Amino acid sequence: METNKVKQIHSFGQSIWLDFIDRAFIGDGRLKALIDDDGVRGVTSNPAIFEKAISSSDMYDGDIAELSKGNKTNEEIFFGLAIKDIQDACDLFKPLYNESNKGDGYVSLEVSPFLALKGEETYQQAIQLWKEVDRENVMIKIPGTQPGLDAIRRATAQGVNINVTLLFGLQRYEDVALAYIAGLEDHLAAGHEISHIHSVASFFLSRIDVLIDPILDEKGLADLKGEVAIASAKKAYEIYKRVFSGERWEKLAAKGANPQRLLWASTSSKNPAFKDTKYVEALIGPDTVDTVPLETIVAFRDHGVAANTLEQGLDKATEALARVKAAGIDIDKLTQQLEDEGIEKFNQPFEKLLASIEANKGK
Template sequence: MKNPLARIPDFGQSIWLDYIKRSFTQSGELKKLIDQDGLRGVTSNPAIFEEAIAQSDDYNDTLASLQKDNLSPQDAFLRIAIEDVQTAADLFKGVYADTKALDGYVSLEVSPGLARDTEGSITEARSSWKTLDRKNVMIKIPGTAEGLPAIKQLISEGININVTLLFSLDRYRATTTAYIEGLEQRAANGGSLENIASVASFFLSRIDTMVDPMLDKIAQEQPEHATLARQLQGKVAIASACDAYAIYQEVFTSERFKALEAKGAKPQRLLWASTGVKNKAYPDLMYMEALIGPDTVNTVPKETLEAYRDHGNPASRLESGLEEGRYVLYQLENVLGIKLADITQKLEDEGIQKFTKPFDSLMKVIGEKSKKVTS
């Protein structure tokens, strides 16, 4: 009998892993997850690479070799990251073929400093896509206001895109528009729409991490709303995800998208990100369990993946939570006066900083380690 993790795809959801490290891809550990747990993809980000490079000796030989080429820390990092992503992507070739290009992807993010730079994002994404030279990779572009035009342009060029750092429902809807406009532009230019893939990464736990203290304050200071405020703690992120899924269903069953689908286009699936539970008072699999549903992806940290294999209980729950999710968001804004749009904008700004800081730290680590391994 398949373990709980391996049974999740039976309900229409693909599990990707939010982790990458050279020894992990080369030791056979990643291949084992693919074969035994039905793992269907990998995502990476600057914080993951910082941990991999700073806290291991996996890259010492590579850094010594790159130091001889007199590369800058950023160029050295891109060489390392591209090699790791290529290795992982090759392990997923079978998944990519078996799922007819639906899954089997490995994601590489553009430099965090480009989150507000449309042209810079386009240039780096094109360069990384060309250098990676793999059909089953995605370039991660933050879903900022400046990122949306880049997403449209890159999709029109046939580059697979993972739209990251999405918190806002309005921004998510704009992301689906950018994807569709990119496909329309490509079709108008005579390009094929087949095997172009994109996911929209909607972040979860950070929403509750920011909203819960606000609810706690209301519970303490407004006795008339105390019960409701406590009831909504730990529920806002899942409610937002459910609303995002309703948008997904609306957009990708529309006549506009059906015209593209007839030409070979695939929907841009929602990907649940930041699904590790940060509040230890909550069940460790809270986000994973609630958001299993058709045509979705969940990218999970390694420890959450292992926890689900151990004691997960897969079932299709996402669609049954749509109405409750809408009511949670209604109560949050119209009864308690918490404006979700303000929170999600702050989370986007902080999210960019959360990736910029480890990236800057990573550049320092690479510089220091490069000198150490060649001294």
């Protein structure tokens, strides 16, 4: 029997996590089947994913009614619903978490998107959610905004597993990696073990190309369409290898510290002219994670090609970004625009979700 193509990815050191969560999906065995058949090794969620899950199902109505009996805000009701799903998914992944020596088996829950530019509130809510979920294989998602950097460091210093989300630019990614390292140093200095702390930094891909490809057309760089995000990811991996080596890191590694793995997000192809497994295939490599929507997992299972591609064509990646810069395209400005738009893209479904909870209260 042919080896499952999605499972093959893990033989190159990359973990596939599912970018989807839904109460029915957990309860009816479909998530367990993905773990067993496709080798899926974790789950990520975000406000848009929960909005679809809660507004399109009556499975949450009973809990909404129950949670509505107190003085809870709609946001508190949402987190009550979400935490239950996250706990169930964490329990499902616990055997894998143990088998992988805590390397995988994580389920991510995001702080309120309304807090993306509020560092102190982000930190406080991250600690609160960590305690309420009460599972060692949960990751709390914190946006990698400028105000989020201090929250990432402080939460890591409290021993919380952090999934840093919404990363588009290389400098911000490096700042995030250094915030994680500083958090480990703080935790160690306070007299704690650090070997149990795990973290990922989620670098978003296809949205970069959606924004930049039309500009490339205008600048006569059409041959680079669909390549800038992949080139940026390859350069991010170079940063990862540099930051998580050397004297400062080795001191932490000697105490059992785990590197903050790069996670590829937004890996479904938004351009129908591209192969639907393009971004997954281009960035398979050791010590990384790829969080993939269900339809992309299905597509890869059918016709994906698993190979160790992440460090192939590094010179080409460097050249591509140099050509973009030489054409007068300010990638830093564009990645900041993507961060701003990304915050809004999570705010909108979250507002819709809270309105849906309000409407369901009276049922």
